[in-house]
Amino acid sequence: MNPFSLEDKVIVITGASSGIGRHTAISCSLQGASVILIGRNPERLQETYTCLSEGKRHGSYVLDLTDDACMSDVVQQINTDFGRIDGIVHCAGISGTLPLKLADTAEMERYFSNNAIGAVNLTRELCKVGRFSKDGGSVVFLSSVAALTGDPGKSLYAMSKGALLSGCRALAAEYARRKIRFNCISPGVIITPINENLPHIKDPEKRKALEAKHLLGLGKTEDVANACIYLLSDASRWITGQNLIVDGGYTVQ
Amino acid sequence: MDLNSFIEKFAEAIELEDSSVLSGDTVFRTLPEWDSLSYLSVIAMMDEEYDIQIENAEFKQLLTIEDLVNYISNR
Numbered sequence: 001m002n003p004f005s006l007e008d009k010v011i012v013i014t015g016a017s018s019g020i021g022r023h024t025a026i027s028c029s030l031q032g033a034s035v036i037l038i039g040r041n042p043e044r045l046q047e048t049y050t051c052l053s054e055g056k057r058h059g060s061y062v063l064d065l066t067d068d069a070c071m072s073d074v075v076q077q078i079n080t081d082f083g084r085i086d087g088i089v090h091c092a093g094i095s096g097t098l099p100l101k102l103a104d105t106a107e108m109e110r111y112f113s114n115n116a117i118g119a120v121n122l123t124r125e126l127c128k129v130g131r132f133s134k135d136g137g138s139v140v141f142l143s144s145v146a147a148l149t150g151d152p153g154k155s156l157y158a159m160s161k162g163a164l165l166s167g168c169r170a171l172a173a174e175y176a177r178r179k180i181r182f183n184c185i186s187p188g189v190i191i192t193p194i195n196e197n198l199p200h201i202k203d204p205e206k207r208k209a210l211e212a213k214h215l216l217g218l219g220k221t222e223d224v225a226n227a228c229i230y231l232l233s234d235a236s237r238w239i240t241g242q243n244l245i246v247d248g249g250y251t252v253q
Numbered sequence: 254m255d256l257n258s259f260i261e262k263f264a265e266a267i268e269l270e271d272s273s274v275l276s277g278d279t280v281f282r283t284l285p286e287w288d289s290l291s292y293l294s295v296i297a298m299m300d301e302e303y304d305i306q307i308e309n310a311e312f313k314q315l316l317t318i319e320d321l322v323n324y325i326s327n328r
Contacts, residue, residue, distance in 0.1 A: 129268050
């Protein structure tokens with residue numbers, strides 16, 4: 001059997017209503033997985049759902065990952081509907097630029113709760129006994145090259161993404177016994193429907209400067225989706241606690 | 254207290270897939286799954302489920318699942 005296949009695996013994907021999450025969901029379904037979509041916006045989740053490959057049963061659940069009160073019920077429902085899962089990809093998150101003078105406690109909490117706390121809460125619920133496959137599985141957190149390099153105005157974003165890198169290693173050690181692997185993917189700048197209209201990409205001058213920093217040009221959502229497939233598949237069975245940098249060469253210079 | 258319901262909670266705390274391997278006589282520290290995190294999880298479970306705070310020295314004296322049940326019942 002192809003070690004890169006996701007045939008008969010059940011994969012949960014957050015942030016599935018757009019960008020990297022949507023593309024990862026579609027790619028996983030094309031590799032044979034049953035895909036469980038999680039997102040905040042029901043209409044956009046439905047758009048992703050209709051793009052999934054036919055032939056496998058998929059699911060779609062509306063959940064705000066910062067809503068602690070609802071999470072347990074939604075995860076219970078997923079368990080009832082789909083049984084044990086084989087993997088999670090945490091794509092949900094927020095981005096932004098904020099100078100230090102505006103980085104107050106409320107902003108810090110907003111970044112951490114959206115980018116780190118929600119992912120860990122969902123992971124905890126899904127790692128309870130009876131919810132992950134007895135054969136183990138794979139958990140992938142979407143970090144960022146911002147956690148590895150310094151850019152002005154990115155302190156809160158970098159801190160919250162760096163938290164995933166640090167937490168991932170400890171979780172890898174904690175869950176090796178149950179054969180649940182934990183890894184991060186750190187993308188460079190990826191063109192998505194949301195950011196292609198933002199100044200740093202829309203403005204031709206700024207885009208050129210940004211492209212020059214990425215040896216292979218700017219990334220596409222499929223570049224990250226394919227890395228996710230690798231880390232979810234049995235091909236990466238001996239890899240845990242790692243950070244896979246998918247950045248077109250951004251961090252090598 | 255019902256032994257079976259305690260065994261369910263104990264298995265969940267130490268993330269044991271198959272609780273049928275547990276009985277009142279089980280010496281829980283000899284389970285392959287038992288480690289320092291299991292200890293913390295069981296302590297937390299006893300606090301959360303039964304409102305019992307137990308000191309390390311006391312806990313060390315408890316050897317079997319039944320010992321735990323008796324300890325909780327007698328508090």
